[in-house]
Amino acid sequence: MGGAKRIESDEVDESKAPLLSHLIELRSRLIRAVLAVVAGCIICLPFLKQIIQLLMWPFEQAIARYNSGLVLKGLDPVDLGLIATHPLETFFVKLKIALFGGVVLGFPVIAFQVYRFVAPGLYKNERGAFLPYLILSPVLFILGASLVFFFVFPYVMEFALNQQALTEGKQVDLLTKISDYLRLAMTLFLAFGLSFQLPVVLSLLGRAGIVSATGLRKGRKYALFGIAVFAAFVTPPDPITQIVLGSAIYLLYEISILSVSLLEKKVEKTAV
Secondary structure, eight states: OHHHHHHHHHHHHHHHHHHHHHHHHHHHHHHHHHHHHHHHHHHHGGGHHHHHHHHHHHHHHHHHHHHHHHHHTTOOOOOOOEEOSSTTHHHHHHHHHHHHHHHHHHHHHHHHHHHHHHGGGSOHHHHHHHHHHHHHHHHHHHHHHHHIIIIIHHHHHHHHHHTTEEETTEEOOOOEEHHHHHHHHHHHHHHHHHHTTHHHHHHHHHHTTSSOHHHHHHTHHHHHHHHHHHHHHHSOSOHHHHHHHHHHHHHHHHHHHHHHHHHHHHHHHHHO
16 A cells, blocks of 8 residues: 555656756746847847837838828828827837837747747657748748838828818828837737738648648638638728738638648658
8 A cells, every 4th residue: 555655656756857847948948038039129229210210111101102192182291200298208119119129039039949848849850840930930920021011001101191181171180109100010010920920820730630721621711700800900990901911811821721731741641
C-alpha cells in the first residue's frame, strides 16, 4: 500500500518537473519578446518626427484631392491640419507611435520566440514546414498595411472631408484630433495586417488536420457573412473601405482553400 503511494507520488513529481521547466522557458521567451518591443521603441524614438510625417501622408493626399474637387467647383481650397485638445495629447501620441513601432520592429523576434517555444514538441519535418510561415507572416502583414497606407486610408479621409458639406458652398470645418487620427490609422493597419494572416492561420490548421479544403469550400457562405460583419465592424462607416477589406479577406480565404488543398495532396503522396 505504502509502495503504491510512493510510486504515485513519484509520478506526480515527474509530471510537475516538465510543467515547471515549460513555465520557466515560457517566462524567458516572454521576457525576450518584451525586450525586443522595448528595443524597437528605443529605435523609433529618434525618428518620431519622420514617422509622424509619414503617417500624415494619407491625410495630406486626402486634402489635396478634396481641394482639387473644390477648385473644380469654383470654391476656395481649405487648409486643414490636426489639432490637440489638451497639453499632453501630442506627447502621449508620440509614446503610442513609439510603442506601435516597437511592436512592428519586434514582431520577427516575437514570432521566433513563439517558434522556439513550440519547436521541441514538433517533429523535424514539422519544424521545417513551420519555418516558412514565420517569413510569410510579416510579409503578408506588410502587404496589408501597405494596402491601407497607399490606397484605403487616403480615400477614408477624403470620404470624411466630403461629408462636411451642409449646403452648396457651405461646409463644416473638420478639426481632427491627432489622437483620433492615430487611433483610426492603427485600427486600419492592424485590421488589414491581421486579416492578411488568414492564409497562414488556415494553412497551419489544415496541416494540423483541424480544417480541410472540403470543409472550407462548404463553409463559403458562412465565411462570406463573417467577413462582411468583420469588415463593417473594424472599418469606418464608408462602403469603399468595407468593400476593399471584405474583398481582400475573401480573396485570401480562397487562397487559403487552395493552400490547404495542396497540403492535403502532398500529405496523400507522402502516405502512399
